[in-house]
Amino acid sequence: MYHRRTLIAGAAAAVLCSALPATAQQATTDTLEISGGFARATPPMAQVGAGFLTIRSLGPADRLVGFSTPACNRPELHTHIAEGDVMQMRRVEAIEVPAGGVARLEPGGAHLMMIDLNAPLEEGGTVALTLVFETAGEVPVEVPVLGIGAMGPGEG
Numbered sequence: 001m002y003h004r005r006t007l008i009a010g011a012a013a014a015v016l017c018s019a020l021p022a023t024a025q026q027a028t029t030d031t032l033e034i035s036g037g038f039a040r041a042t043p044p045m046a047q048v049g050a051g052f053l054t055i056r057s058l059g060p061a062d063r064l065v066g067f068s069t070p071a072c073n074r075p076e077l078h079t080h081i082a083e084g085d086v087m088q089m090r091r092v093e094a095i096e097v098p099a100g101g102v103a104r105l106e107p108g109g110a111h112l113m114m115i116d117l118n119a120p121l122e123e124g125g126t127v128a129l130t131l132v133f134e135t136a137g138e139v140p141v142e143v144p145v146l147g148i149g150a151m152g153p154g155e156g
Contacts, residue, residue, distance in 0.1 A: 027141040029136050029139055030058070031057065032058060032062060032097070036053055036054040037051065038143050038150060038152065039112075040121065040145070040148055040149070041120075041121050041122060042148070044120050047115065050114065051105070051127060051143060052105045052112070057102070062133045063133065063135075064094060065077075065093070071118060072114035075115070077092050077110070078110070079111070094134070097133075122145060127143050127145060128142050
């Protein structure tokens with residue numbers, strides 16, 4: 001009887017854990033793999049923050065069409081474009097994930113823009129994100145907050 005209860009409790013815990021958002025900046029669906037995610041810490045009075053990650057297609061093309069997070073009131077997809085000698089940030093409607101390919105959201109390129117932050121993003125913390133894809137639907141992921149000038153995981 002004791003072994004049966006232990007087995008049932010273990011199975012229940014495994015099911016519960018598989019339903020929770022991925023941590024340490026990784027999530028996988030049937031068609032996508034999200035990895036390398038991070039957000040940059042912000043100064044105390046900052047109203048905007050940025051998040052970055054890599055999306056790999058494990059099959060057909062898809063599009064990241066938005067995201068939500070409790071960290072801010074206005075989440076937007078952004079990219080940088082060159083206008084003459086000046087780099088400008090611009091909102092985009094979607095970020096393409098090519099079939100069998102990779103979309104990299106990274107400093108100086110496409111990124112998750114968190115506007116009207118509810119609190120500063122503090123180094124050592126995490127940001128819960130729900131990525132919204134045209135085909136794959138909603139994918140929850142939690143990313144660590146690295147230092148203010150961090151360029152990727154492995155840096156502070």
